Amino acid sequence: MIRCSAPGKVYLFGEHAVVYGEPAIACAIDKRVFTSVELKDDDSVRVTALNKRLYCDNQEFRYVCAAAKMIKELYNINFGADISIESELPSSQGLGSSAAVTVSTLMALSESLGIGLKDYEIAKLGHKVELYVQGTASQADTLVTSIGGMILITGVEMSKINFLNLPIIIGATGITRSTSDLVQKVAILKNRYPKLVGSIISCIGEVTRHGKSKLIEGDITGIGELMDINQGLLESLKISTLELNNLIYGARRAGAFGAKITGAGGGGSMYAIAQGANIDKVASQITLLGGQAIKAHFSDRGISVD
Amino acid sequence: MIRCSAPGKVYLFGEHAVVYGEPAIACAIDKRVFTSVELKDDDSVRVTALNKRLYCDNQEFRYVCAAAKMIKELYNINFGADISIESELPSSQGLGSSAAVTVSTLMALSESLGIGLKDYEIAKLGHKVELYVQGTASQADTLVTSIGGMILITGVEMSKINFLNLPIIIGATGITRSTSDLVQKVAILKNRYPKLVGSIISCIGEVTRHGKSKLIEGDITGIGELMDINQGLLESLKISTLELNNLIYGARRAGAFGAKITGAGGGGSMYAIAQGANIDKVASQITLLGGQAIKAHFSDRGISVD
Numbered sequence: 075m076i077r078c079s080a081p082g083k084v085y086l087f088g089e090h091a092v093v094y095g096e097p098a099i100a101c102a103i104d105k106r107v108f109t110s111v112e113l114k115d116d117d118s119v120r121v122t123a124l125n126k127r128l129y130c131d132n133q134e135f136r137y138v139c140a141a142a143k144m145i146k147e148l149y150n151i152n153f154g155a156d157i158s159i160e161s162e163l164p165s166s167q168g169l170g171s172s173a174a175v176t177v178s179t180l181m182a183l184s185e186s187l188g189i190g191l192k193d194y195e196i197a198k199l200g201h202k203v204e205l206y207v208q209g210t211a212s213q214a215d216t217l218v219t220s221i222g223g224m225i226l227i228t229g230v231e232m233s234k235i236n237f238l239n240l241p242i243i244i245g246a247t248g249i250t251r252s253t254s255d256l257v258q259k260v261a262i263l264k265n266r267y268p269k270l271v272g273s274i275i276s277c278i279g280e281v282t283r284h285g286k287s288k289l290i291e292g293d294i295t296g297i298g299e300l301m302d303i304n305q306g307l308l309e310s311l312k313i314s315t316l317e318l319n320n321l322i323y324g325a326r327r328a329g330a331f332g333a334k335i336t337g338a339g340g341g342g343s344m345y346a347i348a349q350g351a352n353i354d355k356v357a358s359q360i361t362l363l364g365g366q367a368i369k370a371h372f373s374d375r376g377i378s379v380d
Numbered sequence: 381m382i383r384c385s386a387p388g389k390v391y392l393f394g395e396h397a398v399v400y401g402e403p404a405i406a407c408a409i410d411k412r413v414f415t416s417v418e419l420k421d422d423d424s425v426r427v428t429a430l431n432k433r434l435y436c437d438n439q440e441f442r443y444v445c446a447a448a449k450m451i452k453e454l455y456n457i458n459f460g461a462d463i464s465i466e467s468e469l470p471s472s473q474g475l476g477s478s479a480a481v482t483v484s485t486l487m488a489l490s491e492s493l494g495i496g497l498k499d500y501e502i503a504k505l506g507h508k509v510e511l512y513v514q515g516t517a518s519q520a521d522t523l524v525t526s527i528g529g530m531i532l533i534t535g536v537e538m539s540k541i542n543f544l545n546l547p548i549i550i551g552a553t554g555i556t557r558s559t560s561d562l563v564q565k566v567a568i569l570k571n572r573y574p575k576l577v578g579s580i581i582s583c584i585g586e587v588t589r590h591g592k593s594k595l596i597e598g599d600i601t602g603i604g605e606l607m608d609i610n611q612g613l614l615e616s617l618k619i620s621t622l623e624l625n626n627l628i629y630g631a632r633r634a635g636a637f638g639a640k641i642t643g644a645g646g647g648g649s650m651y652a653i654a655q656g657a658n659i660d661k662v663a664s665q666i667t668l669l670g671g672q673a674i675k676a677h678f679s680d681r682g683i684s685v686d
Contacts, residue, residue: 263605270586270609273579277616280576303569303576303616310583310612312605316629323622 076185079106080178080377082163083170083218084242084336084345086289086297087304088227088282090260090311092214094272095229096279099286100214102222103242104373105162107174108380109138111182114154123159135159137172140203141179148199151187164366166250168337172207173215176200181377193220193377210254222376226286236290237374240297242345243330243356245321245365249341256338260311271311278307298331298347305334313339321365328352328359382491385412386484386683388469389476389524390548390642390651392595392603393610394533394588396566396617398520400578401535402585405592406520408528409548410679411468413480414686415444417488422460429465441465443478446509447485454505457493470672472556474643478513479521482506487683499526499683516560528682532592542596543680546603548651549636549662551627551671555647562644566617577617584613604637604653611640619645627671634658634665 081102088098119142121128121135130139138157146152157179163171177200184191191199197213197220204211214227226235264271281304288296305322308314314322318335321344325333329352336345344365348356353369360367387408394404425448427434427441436445444463452458463485469477483506490497497505503519503526510517520533532541570577587610594602611628614620620628624641627650631639635658642651650671654662659675666673 263609266605267586267590267609270583270590273583273586274609274613277576277579277583280573280579284573284576299569299572299618302618303573303580306612306614306616306618306620307580308612309615310609312608312612314612316633319625319629323625327622 075110075112076182077108077110077380078178078182078185078377079108079380080174080181080219081106081222081373081375082174083215084244087285087300088278089335089337090257090308090313091275091278091282092227093257093260094275096275097226097228097282098214099224099226099235099282099289100218101224102218102373102376103370104375105368105370107163107171107178108160109175109178109182110158111186112156113186114156116154117152118154119157121157121159136207137176137203138179140207141176142183144199144203144206145180145183145187145189149187149189153187155183155186164246167246168342169244169246170215170219173200173204173219176203177216177220177377181379185379196220196377220377223374224289224372235286238289238292238372240294240347240372241349241353242347242370242372243325243353243360244336244343244345244368244370245325245360246343246368247315247317247321247341247365249315249317251338251341253338256313256340259313263312274307274310278304281307294331294347294349301332301334301347308335308339315340317341318344320363321360324359324363325356328355330356381416381418382488383414383416383686384484384488384491384683385414385686386480386487386525387412387528387679387681388480389521390550393591393606394584395641395643396563396614396619397581397584397588398533399563399566400581402581403532403534403588404520405530405532405541405588405595406524407530408524408679408682409676410681411674411676413469413477413484414466415481415484415488416464417492418462419492420460420462423458424460425463427463427465442513443482443509444485446513447482448489450505450509450512451486451489451493451495455493455495459493461489461492470552473552474648475550475552476521476525479506479510479525482509483522483526483683487685491685502526502683526683529680530595530678541592544595544598544678546600546653546678547655547659548653548676548678549631549659549666550642550649550651550674550676551631551666552649552674553623553627553647553671555621555623557644557647559644562619562646565619569618580613580616584610587613600637600653600655607638607640607653614641614645621646623647624650626669627666630665630669631662634661636662
């Protein structure tokens, strides 16, 4: 049996603006999805996850099944397998769990079948799987979970920047939303006020550029301040919600340096940065306000065979 | 006995950005401050307000006493008076109660003493009183309460724009804050990120210009949408608070077209626009969330002798 894992991620800065060519920064976190593969002599793929065991001929576990299908077709190999998934990430909360499950499945199958795919190849293949399942997909999600660390995304270019090991506190609202609906919502607003929304998006780009400098300097206060500014700008794009704002303000009151949405907004998750005793205070506050608090760290570790 | 009154006001769009030369729009509301003056044969001024009756030789009722002092000095008249104040506005909540009490006092004294000051003269004199009491003061506050209606403020120019009679719901947090501290806070942020904060301020100016068009068109949905965008931009200047955001999101959930801070932020008030049954829903929601809900209308009426 082969067991692989891949990390979740947060967007530090720049989500939504990245759709319009502005830079964004995403980072892997130390919460992971684990995929175990045991090859079988038949030609069926069965997936065990969330206390269910299902054959890959239904509408569940679509990323895992699409990954297996992709490997079968691309390498013209027929195989049977029992695939089992464990996750430290809530799903559909903007934390990259689908990208993580996709690439960890691809790697576990690649290792089991002796294909020997490398991390960048897995990232590319993972993107294809996400495109197949979702229709549209960001290349950043599968890249970050494949190679780990802090990634500056500028248009179609993606590059690692200095890694800063910071503790973060994630607050998942539990509210699921469609990323493409929210991207569409911003597009509609931009259509209505092209110059204004264009300028707001440029401001987010400027925040990300400042954010990159602060990350390189390790200036936590500055990072927090820019997170808050970024949050306001996301707010002005009308993609925040009462629940997200409660967690964001709760985190700030509990001593966070800064707090913002991570990902598309409209539900999903926020994250905050804090230090020392404030980490637990922020987490408690998030829990108290009805969010799922996840204490994590930025992580330099991408996909791995465990 | 002479009784005069003057209205409170809200900032529809553009607060804070107006400090940097961007346009803003303020409007009088139909909640007023009433000042009654009864001249007496002595040379003392006594003020009755908030269930207190005090001579003008202490630190309370400073606007009223400064207005009386200004009239005495400017017109070289010695007089005694009993001045009594009633207000439909909470004080120190960003609703212009100090400007309203100042100009209604000036007018009531002017009428009592036969000086015959006109609204624009009262606005100017009121600004001097506010400068004397506060050190700094916006000319807009005393102008709006003196002449009523909807005022476009561009730099030092102020002009009436088409008046749109809309119901609004104000939510006062009850938290007092210093306007100049908040203006200073934005200035510090702008010093740290001149280009970024400058761009955010330009965006607010752009919102105000769109807002003006929507007000002229009477497009309530558009006005609401722009209020929300403006709120996000104010949020990015870090002058909003948990309490304001709770009321703002509560109002939106209860069916408001839009909701934002009015004035300096950091406490004070928010306002929302809504129609029909949603007006009461928004007001109830604000009350439920711990705010003081004030149902009002924009008003074209400035200072008046009642």
